[in-house]
Amino acid sequence: MTGLNSVHGPSENPELWAFLESLHRGEILSGTVSAIERFGVFLALDDGPDHPVFPGPGFITIPELSWRRFEAASDVVRIGQRVSCELLQFDTWNPEAGLSLRATQPDSFQAFADRIPVGQKLHGRVTELVPFGAFVQVADGIEGLVHLQELSWTTLEAPEDVVCVGDEVTVVTTEIDRERRRPALPRRQVSPDSG
Secondary structure (H helix, E strand, C coil), X not given: CCCHHHHCCCCCCHHHHHHHHCCCCCCEEEEXXXXXXXXXXXXXXXXXXXXXXXXXXXXXXXXXXXXXXXXXXXXXXXXXXXXXXXXXXXXXXXXXXXXXXHHHCCCHXXXXXXXXXXXXXXXXXXXXXXXXXXXXXXXXXXXXXXXXXXXXXXXXXXXXXXXXXXXXXEEECCEEECCCCEEECCCCCCCHHXX
């Protein structure tokens, strides 16, 4: 019997279940990226058996790929790439190892938060304009939002009235939200003639 129903219990695929049950949360597993989907990435694990349905018994959800912001999973990994990931959980519904690639990478936001005090002036580059403000990259992989009302000392209709993507600006950290992983970056805190 093939299909999803054939992989849900240990009796249907004993080798896969024995492998998954032998794993421990936090363990580092290595493998090769076997498929990239819009919902995540499958890995063929070095020490694991093949999966009877999926392209590999390891799976990384999109949020677990990287600490950095990205548009598509293919911006982070490519098919055939070798990676090492941390085991988060053993998914008993789809018998697969739930993995995190980002857990094995340095967290640039935490390093940023540890070294940048509130009140620090930062120079950054505008990366995106949205109706309610502008995103500014202030360090490698670190972006914060400057709300529309904080972009200028005068009332604005749209961020394009004062900044464009690519502009260099000076902002001030007024808060670093570790949970939401973003700094608050008002620009009006900087004197008008300083940029």
